[in-house]
Amino acid sequence: MAIATFQILRGDASNTRVESYSIEVSEGMVVLDAVHAIQATQANDLAVRWNCKAGKCGSCSAEINGMPKLMCMTRLSDLPLDKPVLLQPMKAFPLIKDLVTDVSWNFAVKKKIKKFKPRKPDNPDGTWRMAQEDIDRVQEFRKCIECFLCQDVCHVLREHQLHDQFIGPRYLVYTAALEMHPLDVEDRLEDLKKEDGIGYCNITKCCTKVCPEDITITDNAIIPLKERVVDRFYDPLKKLFRIFRFKK
Amino acid sequence: MAEINLSGTKYRFGNTYRKDAWWAYPLFVFLALSLFVVYVTWAAWQGKNYWYGPYLSPLYSPELFGPSPHRWIGPQPTWWPSMIRFSPALFVLWAPGLFRLTCYYYRGAYYKAFWADPPSCTVSEPRKKYWGENSFPLIIQNIHRYFLYVALFFILFLSYDVWKALWFTDTSGNKSFGIGIGTLVLAVNVVLLSGYTFGCHSLRHLVGGFIDRLSGSPVRRRAYICVSCLNRRHMLWAWMSLFWVMFSDVYIRLCAIGVWSDWRIL
Ligand code: SF4
Ligand code: SF4
Ligand code: FES
Ligand code: FES
Numbered sequence: 172m173a174i175a176t177f178q179i180l181r182g183d184a185s186n187t188r189v190e191s192y193s194i195e196v197s198e199g200m201v202v203l204d205a206v207h208a209i210q211a212t213q214a215n216d217l218a219v220r221w222n223c224k225a226g227k228c229g230s231c232s233a234e235i236n237g238m239p240k241l242m243c244m245t246r247l248s249d250l251p252l253d254k255p256v257l258l259q260p261m262k263a264f265p266l267i268k269d270l271v272t273d274v275s276w277n278f279a280v281k282k283k284i285k286k287f288k289p290r291k292p293d294n295p296d297g298t299w300r301m302a303q304e305d306i307d308r309v310q311e312f313r314k315c316i317e318c319f320l321c322q323d324v325c326h327v328l329r330e331h332q333l334h335d336q337f338i339g340p341r342y343l344v345y346t347a348a349l350e351m352h353p354l355d356v357e358d359r360l361e362d363l364k365k366e367d368g369i370g371y372c373n374i375t376k377c378c379t380k381v382c383p384e385d386i387t388i389t390d391n392a393i394i395p396l397k398e399r400v401v402d403r404f405y406d407p408l409k410k411l412f413r414i415f416r417f418k419k
Numbered sequence: 420m421a422e423i424n425l426s427g428t429k430y431r432f433g434n435t436y437r438k439d440a441w442w443a444y445p446l447f448v449f450l451a452l453s454l455f456v457v458y459v460t461w462a463a464w465q466g467k468n469y470w471y472g473p474y475l476s477p478l479y480s481p482e483l484f485g486p487s488p489h490r491w492i493g494p495q496p497t498w499w500p501s502m503i504r505f506s507p508a509l510f511v512l513w514a515p516g517l518f519r520l521t522c523y524y525y526r527g528a529y530y531k532a533f534w535a536d537p538p539s540c541t542v543s544e545p546r547k548k549y550w551g552e553n554s555f556p557l558i559i560q561n562i563h564r565y566f567l568y569v570a571l572f573f574i575l576f577l578s579y580d581v582w583k584a585l586w587f588t589d590t591s592g593n594k595s596f597g598i599g600i601g602t603l604v605l606a607v608n609v610v611l612l613s614g615y616t617f618g619c620h621s622l623r624h625l626v627g628g629f630i631d632r633l634s635g636s637p638v639r640r641r642a643y644i645c646v647s648c649l650n651r652r653h654m655l656w657a658w659m660s661l662f663w664v665m666f667s668d669v670y671i672r673l674c675a676i677g678v679w680s681d682w683r684i685l
Contacts, residue, residue, distance in 0.1 A: 237436030237541055257436055262541075302634035326537040331549040353632045370553030374527040377540035390620070390650065394523050397561075398624035405561040 172197055175247065176255040177205055179217065184266045190214070191255060196247050203231055203242040206258065206270070218269035226383055229318030233270050234259040239320040239381045242270075261323040274319050280338050283366065287349055288357040305353040312348035312392060314384040315341065321378035321388055327371045337368035340378035340388045347392035350399070360403045363396055372397075432545040433538065441539040448532035452525075455661055459512070462668050466506035468675040469668070473584045474601040476668040477608055481576040482507045489583070515573060515664075518566035523620045524657050526552075526560060564621035574613055581605045587683075598685040601670060608667045611660035618649030618656055 172195040181190050192209045203221055210217045222228035224243045231242040236250065236257050250256050264272040293299045321340040327333050338346075346367065350359050363369045374397075378388045386392070402409050435441065462469075462478055466485075469476040475489040482490045485507030495505045519525055530536045537544050552560055584602040586594050616622070627633050627643030634640070649656065673679040 234436065234541070236438045238439075239541070251438070254438070257438075259436065302632075304640065305632045305634050324540050326540075326544065327549065327551065329541070330537065330544055331547075333549070351631050355631070368553060370558065371549070371551035373530045373536060373551045373557070374523055375531055375537065375540075376527050377537070380540060389527070390653075394620045395624060395628050398564075398621060398628060401561045401564065402624075402629060405558075406564065 173252065175205070175252045177209060178255045178257045179206075179209070179214075179269065180259040181214075181217070181269050182266075183268045187266070189257075196252070198248070200247045201243055202233075202235055202240075202245045202247065202250075202256070202258070205247065205256075206242060218267070218271045220271045227316055229316035232261055232318045232320050232323065234261060234323070239323045241318060241320070241383050244383055261319065263323040263325070263329040264319070276334060277317070277319055277322060277339075277341065280342050281345065284338070284342060284346055284349070285357045285359050285362065287352065287355055289354040290356045299354055301353055308391070309348045309351050311386055312344045314386055315344055316384060317341065318383060320381045320383065324377040324381045325372075326375070326377065327368075327373075333368065333371060337371040338366075340372070340393065342367070343369060343372070343396060344386060344388055344392045347396055350396065360400055364400050364404055369393070369397060369400055431543055432535070434543040435539075435541055437539075437541060441542055445532040445539055448528045451658070451661075452529060452532065455665055458665055459516075459668075462672070463508035463512050464504060464506055465672075466504065466508070468672045469508070471601065471671050471674040471681065472588070472599075473586055474599075474605060474671050474674070474681075475580050475583070476671045477577055477580070477605070477612075477664050478512060478668045479508045480573075480580050481511060483510045489580075511573075514566065514569045518563075518570040518616075519657075519661070521560050521563035521566055522657065523563070524654050528654075563619075564625065567616070567619050567621045567625075570616050570619075574609065574616055577605070577609045577612060581609055596685070597683055599681045599683045601674065601681045603684075604663075604667050604670050608660075608663050611656065611663045614649055615653070615656040615660040617646060618651075618653045619646075620650060620653070622646050623650050 174193050175196045176191055176193045178189050178191050180187055182188055192213050194205060194208050194212070196205060203219075203224060206217070206219050210219065219231070219242075221231040221243060223230070226241055226244040229241075232239065233242050234240070235242065235245055239261060242258075258270065260266055260270045260272045261274075264274050264276065267273050289299065319341060322328055325340055327337045328339050346359055346363060349355055349357065372393055374389055374394065376389045379386070379390070382388055459478060462476070469479040470487045470489055475482060475487070479485070480489075483492050484490060484494060484496050486494060487507075490507070499505050531538060535545050536549070550557065552558055581602065584605050585596055585598065587597040587599070588594050623643065623646045626646050627639045633643055670679065674681045
């Protein structure tokens, strides 16, 4: 069995330090297994949030060697174990303890987004008909497990801390899922431009790169929403057309 | 909103905990785009050696005014200011140039490579202030769709150039059908540029992305699927077409100078 070293950020917001732990690792282990082994044998008070160990609950988000990843889906065999593996909590959110951060900002943001508002039912019994091909596009967005890795990597939040002006890629995906839903009739374009700050995204695609669900966040959610915002606010011909139609 | 206290984060330009070669991709983008801009600027100001027989360099197409037999309107206009060196490319190159400059893919790529905004994912930036595309000047990027409309015409012009590149004039002035390596070079150029242009995000929006239900309109749905399919590889098309446009100009230029000779296949 090989020995691998893990450097883990320990402490809370007022005091952090990096501690090293060496453990025996075996084939098939993921980073979360290593963290659990360290917790069991060397650091019983090590805080780590996890739940499913299957990449489905989105709890075990952390930064592994500087990149936001799910600890339960990162195999040790994919990391260079000849050097210490650095484990840190997500940087875009306040630290609670060790690898655990306070992600509640995200839930507050979600509450601000206008809810799903379906059109009038198609049938007298209060039901609707939807074609699968119309729902395909938003189904991709429904894969989101709310791990917030995309929020963590996004430089608008991580580096510039514009948390009060920009809702972040996760919530642009969420808005896209509502806005492009074939039954939804709510209008979120003004919010996208103003409160949600979609213009802050400079389409550098880091969110897409880290998404464990492989959601094409930038190309399929953010850019199409940007285009809809352009239709409404920045396209002079469209504006003229709307004035003309309104006058008629 | 909850207070965000990012204790322990170091914001120093280039600071990162990444251990991979994060700088490799932005460096590649920086070098490749710089090479392209330098070459195209140089080639555009040459004003000569841009055509060879039936071939016209895509950097000069359509040649509105100019000395070559490919011109559409006439020779250098008399109103052209004498202190500015004349080149037919100056009439056209702004359009594909602005199309690429405002392209969603290139934007993301050059914000990283040229403006370090961010240099790479999870790598710290040199500036504290950030406006993104939310205010002037980058808010102007939102007019990308207008350059798309112009770029679509360019596909027509360049396709016409391929058609013209199929007709060779012999020494006695007779035109005959033929295919040379240059014809293929120009044909590949149109294919790559079409792959790039028809995969544009703004086109994807225009043909169907703007509505939520495509099931009732089969033609629109087909178009949306086609554009989305090209769009998935937009980055690849962007790079391939960029290099090929440059190579097409190099090919025709070297043939015109006499360094390379064009092989006739047919
Ligand atoms: S593409 Fe936009 S939302 Fe995604 S990480 Fe970059 S700036 Fe943030
Ligand atoms: S979009 Fe992807 S990265 Fe972002 S929260 Fe959802 S699953 Fe995680
Ligand atoms: S523990 Fe559920 S995603 Fe990792
Ligand atoms: S988005 Fe790249 S050409 Fe339009």
